[in-house]
Amino acid sequence: MTAERVGFFTDTTLCIGCKACEVACKEWNGVPEDPIGFTGNSYDNTMGLGANTWRHVAFVERPTATGGDGGAGGVRWLMSSDVCKHCTHAACLEVCPTGALFRTEFGTVVVQQDVCNGCGYCVPACPFGVIDRRRDDGRAWKCTLCYDRLKGGLEPACAQACPTDSIQFGPLEELRSRAARRVDDLHERGTTDARLYGADARDGVGGFGAFFLLLDDPQVYGLPPDPVDSTRHLAGMWRAAAAAAGALVIGVVASCAGSRR
Amino acid sequence: MNPGRERRMVPDATPQSYYDRPVLKEPAWKPHVPVYFFTGGLAGASSVLAFGARVTGNHRLARAGVLAAAAGLLPSPVLLIDDLGRPERFYNMLRVFKPTSPLSVGSWLLVAFGPASVGAAGCELLGVLPRVGRAAETVAALIGPFITTYTAVLLADTAVPAWHDARRELPFVFAASAAASAGATVAALTPVADARPARRLTLGGSVGSLLAFEVMQRRHGVTMEPYRSGPAGRLSAWARALTATGAAVMALVGRRRRSAAVLGGAAVLAGALCERFAVVRAGSQSAQDPAYTVAPQLARSR
Numbered sequence: 001m002t003a004e005r006v007g008f009f010t011d012t013t014l015c016i017g018c019k020a021c022e023v024a025c026k027e028w029n030g031v032p033e034d035p036i037g038f039t040g041n042s043y044d045n046t047m048g049l050g051a052n053t054w055r056h057v058a059f060v061e062r063p064t065a066t067g068g069d070g071g072a073g074g075v076r077w078l079m080s081s082d083v084c085k086h087c088t089h090a091a092c093l094e095v096c097p098t099g100a101l102f103r104t105e106f107g108t109v110v111v112q113q114d115v116c117n118g119c120g121y122c123v124p125a126c127p128f129g130v131i132d133r134r135r136d137d138g139r140a141w142k143c144t145l146c147y148d149r150l151k152g153g154l155e156p157a158c159a160q161a162c163p164t165d166s167i168q169f170g171p172l173e174e175l176r177s178r179a180a181r182r183v184d185d186l187h188e189r190g191t192t193d194a195r196l197y198g199a200d201a202r203d204g205v206g207g208f209g210a211f212f213l214l215l216d217d218p219q220v221y222g223l224p225p226d227p228v229d230s231t232r233h234l235a236g237m238w239r240a241a242a243a244a245a246g247a248l249v250i251g252v253v254a255s256c257a258g259s260r261r
Numbered sequence: 262m263n264p265g266r267e268r269r270m271v272p273d274a275t276p277q278s279y280y281d282r283p284v285l286k287e288p289a290w291k292p293h294v295p296v297y298f299f300t301g302g303l304a305g306a307s308s309v310l311a312f313g314a315r316v317t318g319n320h321r322l323a324r325a326g327v328l329a330a331a332a333g334l335l336p337s338p339v340l341l342i343d344d345l346g347r348p349e350r351f352y353n354m355l356r357v358f359k360p361t362s363p364l365s366v367g368s369w370l371l372v373a374f375g376p377a378s379v380g381a382a383g384c385e386l387l388g389v390l391p392r393v394g395r396a397a398e399t400v401a402a403l404i405g406p407f408i409t410t411y412t413a414v415l416l417a418d419t420a421v422p423a424w425h426d427a428r429r430e431l432p433f434v435f436a437a438s439a440a441a442s443a444g445a446t447v448a449a450l451t452p453v454a455d456a457r458p459a460r461r462l463t464l465g466g467s468v469g470s471l472l473a474f475e476v477m478q479r480r481h482g483v484t485m486e487p488y489r490s491g492p493a494g495r496l497s498a499w500a501r502a503l504t505a506t507g508a509a510v511m512a513l514v515g516r517r518r519r520s521a522a523v524l525g526g527a528a529v530l531a532g533a534l535c536e537r538f539a540v541v542r543a544g545s546q547s548a549q550d551p552a553y554t555v556a557p558q559l560a561r562s563r
Contacts, residue, residue: 041280048282058279095418097365098353117353118346120289121364124548127420129286138346219555222279226558230418230425231361237414237428244413244432245406248306251440251469255461256313 005107006150007209008159009175010081011182012221013194014166017043017079021055024161028146029054032134048222049082051132054143055158056082058221080221081167083158084109084130084143085198086209089229092122092131092142100140107172107209108145116140127205127227145209172209179213191215197223204228278551285420287548288541293344295537297337298412301371302439302533303446304333305408308378310443310462312402315395322459323398324385325450329443330401331382334375341371363415367408374408377401409439416544422484422554423547424540430477431540437473441466441504442533445526448511453519460515460522463529467508470536471501484553487546488539496539503532 025031034052036045042059049056060078090109093101100115101122111131118138122131131142146156154160159169168175176199186194193215198208204227218225278284288294311326342351355372359365377400384394410432417428424431444462451459474497478485487493507528514521547553 039280044280047280050286060279091418091420094359094361095364097357097359097362097368098350099357099359100353115350115353115356116347117350119344119354119364120346121362121415121419123286124288124419124421124424124544126286129284129420129548132286133289133346140346219277219284219551219559220279222282222284222551224284224554224558226562227420230420233425233428234361234363234414234418237363237417237432240429241407241410241414241432244410244436247433247469248406248409248436248440249309251437251465252306252309252313252458252462255310255444255458255465256317256319 003105003107005172005209006145006170007086007107007172007175007211008083008145008156009168009170009179009211009213010083011166011168011179011213012078012080012215013186013191013213014164015057015079015081016164016166017057017059017077018163019057020161020163021081021158021167022046022053022057024157025055025143028149028157029144031141049084049128049130049142051134051141054083054141058082060216060220062216062220078215078220080212080214081158081162082221082223083210084145085128085205085211086143086145087229088201088206088209089232090205091125091127091229091231092140094229094231095121095125097121104147104150106145106147106150108147108150109209110144110147111140111142113139113141125230127224127229176211179211182213186213204232277555281551283549284551284554285548287545288419288421290541291344292538293340295541296534297340297344298435298537298541299442299534300333300337300340301412302333302409302435302537303442303530304330304337304378305374305405306436306439306443306462306466307333307447308374308381308398308401308405308408310440310447310459311381312398314458315398317458319455319458321455322447322451325447325459326443327378327381327385327398329446329450330378330405332446333442334378338371338375363411363418367411367415370404370407370411374401374404377404406436409436416540419544420554421544421548422557423487423543426481426484426557427477430473430480433473434470434477434536434540437466437469438504438533438536439466441470441508441529445507445511445529445533448515449519449523449526453516453522456522457516460511463515463526464508464512467504467529467532470533471504474500474536482557484547484557487543487550487553491542491546493539493543493546496535496542500532500536500539503528503535505532507532 198211201207314322510525
């Protein structure tokens with residue numbers, strides 16, 4: 001790695017659900033239209049990240065015991081702009097058989113579209129369900145953290161377009177300490193629900209390159225509460241495969257034994 | 262609790278998902294993939310059986326084994342390449358060797374196994390270059406066992422709960438099922454007098470695969486449910502019935518009648534194919550339901 005590792009800190013307390021990030025991402029990266037219908041699920045018609053949605057704003061409407069005016073039956077809004085986590089230990093990258101998925105000099109995870117042959121293995125490997133194959137195109141696509149813009153010294157399109165600085169871009173270490181201060185600040189001001197998601201380098205994927213400040217449990221936003229890079233168990237899997245292969249050989253030996261002629 | 266009678270004063274319990282949307286993406290593979298798991302397993306185990314038969318001097322059985330291995334191998338690359346989103350770029354699999362990618366390891370295993378098994382079959386059929394043929398048989402027999410089990414690692418090394426949680430047992434399920442497939446095919450291709458080792462392997466592989474599949478489902482919790490429910494559950498039931506019936510026919514009648522060996526063998530093969538489809542389908546089902554992703558993770562982090 002030649003440059004400093006960079007990433008996103010998405011502070012969902014500042015998100016106003018404007019979807020400027022989604023639009024900026026689509027425009028800059030030339031991401032094709034997703035077949036969008038009407039879901040009826042709040043203001044969300046894309047419903048999640050995918051091959052053609054690299055930023056996704058979730059809208060969670062939660063009923064509250066009391067409304068804003070003290071009356072009954074209010075609604076609490078949770079909005080959050082989701083993105084590829086650019087994991088420290090990225091399962092998609094590790095299982096990619098062609099080397100199309102690689103770690104850039106910025107510590108981000110990017111698909112080389114001229115190499116990807118569309119095997120699709122990265123799709124079930126991702127513990128967040130981020131990367132997917134484009135049906136017409138056959139290859140796997142996801143957020144590049146605007147690799148081309150980083151190369152040119154610009155910040156990613158979504159972060160630049162975000163009007164409230166809910167999406168913050170920068171060196172990961174700096175973002176992590178800023179996020180920790182922000183949580184402390186929110187707790188002091190009584191927002192005790194505030195918690196960081198993906199800022200801990202000891203988690204199942206070694207920490208996210210793009211982490212979040214949430215106001216509820218991760219699963220409420222469609223995020224896995226304790227994601228794990230499956231490849232961390234790979235040695236054990238190969239041992240099991242070797243043992244099973246050995247059992248097969250023993251089975252054949254036992255079947256052939258006593259039949260010598 | 263009856264929510265209709267009195268007004269709830271607290272918000273609903275924490276939802277476990279975002280509008281019931283899956284957390285994971287299910288694999289976008291075609292049916293080619295489970296079919297390949299079957300053909301690859303048949304090829305790998307047949308090469309081992311062929312070698313065992315050769316060493317014990319049962320050349321008729323060895324011949325059938327060598328042919329079964331090639332028959333299983335030949336459609337395999339076609340299935341794998343056609344499953345790609347960009348089939349014309351299949352050769353990019355050979356750009357790198359990545360030990361962290363079971364698919365990369367498997368591609369290289371096939372590169373070694375394919376020519377060996379096809380070469381062995383060619384020498385056997387044409388009756389030429391016996392030494393080269395034997396060498397090819399040996400290479401195929403050395404790689405064959407891993408051809409039958411790496412596919413289980415391929416599935417297990419994903420975020421899919423029904424696969425990842427079964428990572429210790431799945432290789433045994435696949436290896437045993439491959440052994441049964443090899444035994445069944447070779448027994449059907451060989452006169453009964455020479456086919457005893459193949460029948461024994463059919464029986465052992467079938468029992469082993471049924472046992473391993475059962476143990477796998479019992480050892481783990483909620484994430485094994487998909488193996489018993491929906492389309493995967495039906496496929497599992499078919500796999501069980503066909504494998505058990507076929508193995509019984511093979512063991513009881515197959516030693517006297519070749520026709521019974523063919524029939525029983527066909528049932529065992531169908532059972533093995535159903536089992537691969539059941540496993541792949543169970544994975545999809547477990548990925549589709551966010552509960553299988555979220556609940557075990559919450560339980561673990563508490």
